[in-house]
Amino acid sequence: MAIDFEVEPEFQKLLDWTKDFVTNKVAKVDLLWPHDTYKDMTAQQAAIINPLKQEVRDMKLWACHLGPDLGGQGYGQLKLALLNEILGTSRWAPRIFGTQAPDTGNAEIIAHFGTAEQKERYLKPLLDGDIVSCFSMTEPQGGADPGIFTTSAVKDGDHWIINGRKVWSSNARWAKFFIVMVVTDADAVITEKMTMFMLPAETPGIEIQYNFGMAGEGPEDTSEALIKYNNVRIHESAILGGVGQAFAVAQTRLGGGRVHHAMRTVGNAQRAIDLMAERALSRYTKGQLLSEKQSVQMMLADSYIELASFRLLVLHCAWKIDKLNDYKLVRLDIAAIKVQTARVMQAIALRAIQLHGAIGTSQELPFMGFLNSGIVLGLADGPTEVHQITVARQMLRKYKATDSVWPSALIPNLTAAAELELLGESFTQIVPEN
Numbered sequence: 001m002a003i004d005f006e007v008e009p010e011f012q013k014l015l016d017w018t019k020d021f022v023t024n025k026v027a028k029v030d031l032l033w034p035h036d037t038y039k040d041m042t043a044q045q046a047a048i049i050n051p052l053k054q055e056v057r058d059m060k061l062w063a064c065h066l067g068p069d070l071g072g073q074g075y076g077q078l079k080l081a082l083l084n085e086i087l088g089t090s091r092w093a094p095r096i097f098g099t100q101a102p103d104t105g106n107a108e109i110i111a112h113f114g115t116a117e118q119k120e121r122y123l124k125p126l127l128d129g130d131i132v133s134c135f136s137m138t139e140p141q142g143g144a145d146p147g148i149f150t151t152s153a154v155k156d157g158d159h160w161i162i163n164g165r166k167v168w169s170s171n172a173r174w175a176k177f178f179i180v181m182v183v184t185d186a187d188a189v190i191t192e193k194m195t196m197f198m199l200p201a202e203t204p205g206i207e208i209q210y211n212f213g214m215a216g217e218g219p220e221d222t223s224e225a226l227i228k229y230n231n232v233r234i235h236e237s238a239i240l241g242g243v244g245q246a247f248a249v250a251q252t253r254l255g256g257g258r259v260h261h262a263m264r265t266v267g268n269a270q271r272a273i274d275l276m277a278e279r280a281l282s283r284y285t286k287g288q289l290l291s292e293k294q295s296v297q298m299m300l301a302d303s304y305i306e307l308a309s310f311r312l313l314v315l316h317c318a319w320k321i322d323k324l325n326d327y328k329l330v331r332l333d334i335a336a337i338k339v340q341t342a343r344v345m346q347a348i349a350l351r352a353i354q355l356h357g358a359i360g361t362s363q364e365l366p367f368m369g370f371l372n373s374g375i376v377l378g379l380a381d382g383p384t385e386v387h388q389i390t391v392a393r394q395m396l397r398k399y400k401a402t403d404s405v406w407p408s409a410l411i412p413n414l415t416a417a418a419e420l421e422l423l424g425e426s427f428t429q430i431v432p433e434n
């Protein structure tokens with residue numbers, strides 16, 4: 001029997017170390033600089049954070065999403081899931097452990113598709129955590145349908161000239177390079193229509209027109225950019241993965257990214273439940289602890305059940321990725337956890353807010369941030385509805401239509417067939433086909 005829910009003792013020790021390290025060291029950095037995880041570090045920040053990064057490296061926990069050939073540990077997705085549950089509870093932990101989105105996804109595609117020169121130039125500093133990067137795909141007229149992207153490039157000798165606009169290009173203002181998805185053959189089928197270009201941030205013609213903020217971000221922290229690409233002239237060696245290959249490159253990136261978000265969300269949702277439990281055991285009303293009220297017990301129970309099922313789905317998906325080593329074969333599982341990531345986070349955050357009363361809605365506690373992340377996770381990397389469609393399409397592949405006008409489970413017909421087979425004669429009248 002191969003199903004085994006135990007964690008190897010050696011890895012459990014690393015998880016215990018990580019939990020202690022994040023709770024007692026990294027959480028303090030979160031409190032000091034909650035909005036700075038993508039910015040260049042100040043000297044003061046570097047003096048505190050670089051030694052923490054070194055501790056992570058010494059424990060062999062740096063960049064655990066990558067194989068040893070790329071400076072990672074090669075633990076695989078299942079172990080990464082357990083680790084990310086802990087890192088997900090902190091803003092700075094992903095950067096301090098070298099697993100910060102969207103840089104992880106960007107690193108993965110450069111590792112998969114990059115030339116030796118591209119890897120040397122972009123991958124090494126990215127993996128060392130020295131720079132951050134930007135993935136520029138979504139356009140103002142729509143993100144969920146890549147078929148309507150219009151940012152395009154025309155060939156000019158051994159160069160390409162890019163024109164168009166992108167939006168929601170996260171962290172553009174701090175990024176050292178941009179990975180941009182561009183139409184290079186408007187008449188081709190969607191899977192061959194676009195090409196991925198890697199542009200150094202200083203390339204002439206990249207104009208950040210506007211930086212806008214997510215809820216809770218101040219003017220200095222606005223992380224989302226509207227970018228205009230104005231006659232950006234770039235050598236063909238900037239192409240990542242070949243002309244017309246952008247769709248395949250994006251799928252590779254988004255597959256892993258969605259799973260990693262789900263892993264981190266498990267940690268955040270668990271934290272919300274832990275705090276709900278503390279509140280329920282601490283707060284009295286009408287002479288009773290909240291924990292003694294049935295409606296509160298239902299909130300706690302539903303939260304536990306939803307998170308426990310979601311966690312199993314995430315772990316199973318991670319296990320399948322390790323086993324099959326091909327994101328395409330795990331599309332259904334990834335789409336399913338993408339849908340649940342948003343739902344579970346939203347539902348548990350809402351209950352945590354309700355249980356804490358007014359203070360739950362304030363900036364004094366993390367729950368509005370959790371709720372916001374649940375809402376964002378229902379949109380970023382593709383809206384929930386699109387992933388529901390993927391789940392339905394993928395699951396339907398395992399089924400076929402009946403050739404009868406009646407459902408195959410029609411009891412009288414099945415009974416008649418069983419009687420014929422087991423008793424030699426049928427007594428039940430079948431429902432006629434015509």
Ligand SMILES: Cc1cc2nc3c(=O)[nH]c(=O)nc-3n(C[C@H](O)[C@H](O)[C@H](O)COP(=O)(O)OP(=O)(O)OC[C@H]3O[C@@H](n4cnc5c(N)ncnc54)[C@H](O)[C@@H]3O)c2cc1C
Nearest residue numbers: 135136137138142143144168169170379380381382383385
């Ligand atoms: C915090 C954050 C960070 C992001 N970072 C990046 C980034 O770094 N780079 C980047 O390129 N993009 C990024 N995005 C953009 C994100 O990928 C898009 O928001 C997403 O793909 C949806 O596109 P849209 O917002 O244009 O919504 P639309 O495509 O306009 O969709 C809006 C709504 O329409 C409905 N809908 C859409 N399609 C369907 C369908 N097929 N069937 C049924 N209903 C449908 C859904 O309800 C959907 O929510 C980020 C988004 C957020 C919120």
